[in-house]
Amino acid sequence: MHHGYAKSIASLERAKRSLAGGVSSNVRAGDKPFPLYFERGMGSKLWDVDGNEYIDFVLGRGPLFLGHTHAGVIEATCKQLQMGQIYAAQHELEIELAERVCRIVPCADLVRFGISGSEAVHGALRLARAATGRKTVIKFEGQYHGWLDNILYSLGPDPTRAGEWDHPRTLAESPGQFDGEESHVVVLPWNHLPTLEQYLDQHRGEIAAVITEPVMCNTAVIPPLPGFLEGMRELCTKHDVVLIFDEVITGFRLSLAGAQGRFGIKPDLTIFGKAIANGMPISCLAGIEKYMRLIAAGKVGHGGTYNSIPPAVAGAIATLDALEQDEHAAYAAADRAGLALVDGLRGLAKKLNLPLVVQGYGVIFYLGFPKQGVALHEGQAITDYRTSLTMDQDLYSAFVSDIVGRGVRIIPRGNWFLSSAHTDDDVAATLEAAEAALIEVVVPAYEKAVQA
Ligand SMILES: Cc1ncc(COP(=O)(O)O)c(C=O)c1O
Incomplete structure (x- = not known):
């Protein structure tokens, strides 16, 4: 039984009087049906x-x-918290984590x-x-x-301002971004090697990264697409x-x-965050010696009061322990649940005769609804930003609002994250809710379009 949203509505109203927009990140302001308030998470549930x-x-x-409130991560973090939160100095755990990542x-x-x-x-x-x-970054x-x-x-640039697909303009996402900085950032279409090749050929010696x-x-x-990342690697080399x-x-x-x-494929530098510590705040810049030695030698600046704070590092080590356990069983579990959902959603598309797009992997996938009049062929995929514009974002938002009311929380942008804590029962309950939400919101929208 759904209990309504009365307390969340009241909390959001209260928050707006002190917290700008009632949220701590602009992204959360876009949550559907509106920014909700949560008080507990465990495993796959919230x-x-x-x-x-x-x-x-x-x-x-x-x-x-690994899901909410993973026992190993919580235990390791709490244990370290009792030994101190921040030393502004070195500690053994950060070496252990660095060695593990390397x-x-x-x-x-x-x-x-x-x-x-x-x-x-x-x-x-x-x-x-x-x-x-060099100054320019692609x-x-x-x-x-x-x-x-x-x-x-x-x-997410407005396509009417974004220029030709193969020569996109560099468009700032927010007022206040430094005017002039965009001349050092070149935007290209993804998954299309010839444009990258041509750009690098025509701007030899100008591109940093x-x-x-x-x-x-x-x-x-x-x-x-097959060969895209491999080609990018070769061109950069x-x-x-x-x-x-x-x-x-x-x-x-x-x-x-x-x-x-x-x-x-081996990049030169790489960035991690998010899943490295299952919810504890830590990110990582890693790379080959040729570049990282500039930081090691103190030539390139890098700092931060909270870098490597011991509880977060302890949480990250416990996360890696759990991820490596039982021959990476966590990946098999998350993948299995995700692929079952992907299959189930594709099955619902057939059953309800809806042109759903479901693409990606088990551990993360995308669900979208093509705009009316967009003829997608069976199995056709979105391959870059411009083709993603064929999806009906408003219809997806309405679907999200409905399915959240049925006890399934998903991101309005269409990406679904899986965890090793998702069970077969979760998958079955989610598909049941998805079918009901599709019938309630999506089937009528397409029927209306056909009639029009
Ligand atoms: C690919 C990618 N890079 C960088 C970031 C920024 O990370 P953070 O939100 O931890 O600053 C995000 C956040 O979602 C991301 O998805």
């Missing part, structure tokens, strides 16, 4: 202040690969820890520019690398450009060694 229970596929927007991650000869993914991206860009003596349309000024461009999510998780969970994999989402999720482990 409970809100009104007593509603949810099967959670938001999972902190990625970190909780052992696991192909490109990690040396690492530094921080708190957020955004600041680790900032460190990688600074390092690439310092190492090459990023891809539709990808997100954190909210800092120097890279917050063209995540190419930064990419190795799977485009922030738009439609788009996998790399040829032009002596630093290749940065932003693995804030894919890291410790797509495999223990992230996307670089799963696809067998």
Whole structure:
């Protein structure tokens, strides 16, 4: 039985009087049906202040690969908290974590820890520019690398302002971003090697780095087309450009060694956050010795009061323990639940005769509804930002509002995160709720369009 949202509504009203917009991140303001208030999480479940229970596929927007309140992570964190929170000095646990990451991650000869993914991206860009003596960075349309000024461009640009698909304009996402900075960020379409090749050929000696999510998780969970990442690697090597994999989402999720482990491609620098510590705040900048030695030698600046805080490091070590346990059984569990959902959603598309797009992996996948009149062929996928614009975002938002009311919490952008805590029962209950929400919201929308 649904208990309504009375307490959440009251809390949001109260919050708005002191907390800007009632939320602590603009992203959360877009939650559907509106920003809810939660008081407890355990395993795959989350409970809100009104007593509603949810099967959670938001999972902190990625970190909780082992589910909420994982016993091993909590125990290790609490144990360390009793020994002190912050020393502003070195401690043995940070060496243990650094050694573990260097052992696991192909490109990690040396690492530094921080708190957020955004600041680790900032460190990688600074390092690439310092190492090459060049200014320009290439990023891809539709990808997100954190909210800092120097890279917050063209995540979800208005297509009427974004230029030609193969020559996108670099568009700031927020007023107040430093005017002029965009001249140092070039935006290209993802999954299209010829445009990258042409750009690098025409701008020899000008490009410091190419930064990419190795799977485009922030738009439609788009996998790399065969040969795309391999080609990118070759081009960066040829032009002596630093290749940065932003693995804030894919890291410790797509495999223990992230996307670089799963696809067998070694970037020069890489960034982790989220799943590395199952909810504790820690990020990691890792890379090959050739570049990281500039930080090691103190030549390139990197700092932070909270870097490597002992409780977070303890939580990260406990997370890696759990991820490595029983021959990576956590990955098999999350993948199994995710693939069962992918199959089930595709089955619902057939049963209800709906043109749903379901793509990605087991551990993270995307669900979207094509706009009316968009003729998608069976099995057709979204391959870049521009093709993602064929999806009906308003219809998806209405679906999210409905399914949240049925006890399934999902992200309004369409990406679903899985954890090793999701069970067969969770999958069955989710598919039941999804069928009801599709019948309530999506079937009538398509029928109306046919009649019109
Ligand atoms: C790929 C990617 N990079 C960087 C970030 C920024 O990380 P943080 O939110 O920890 O600053 C995110 C956050 O969602 C992300 O998805």
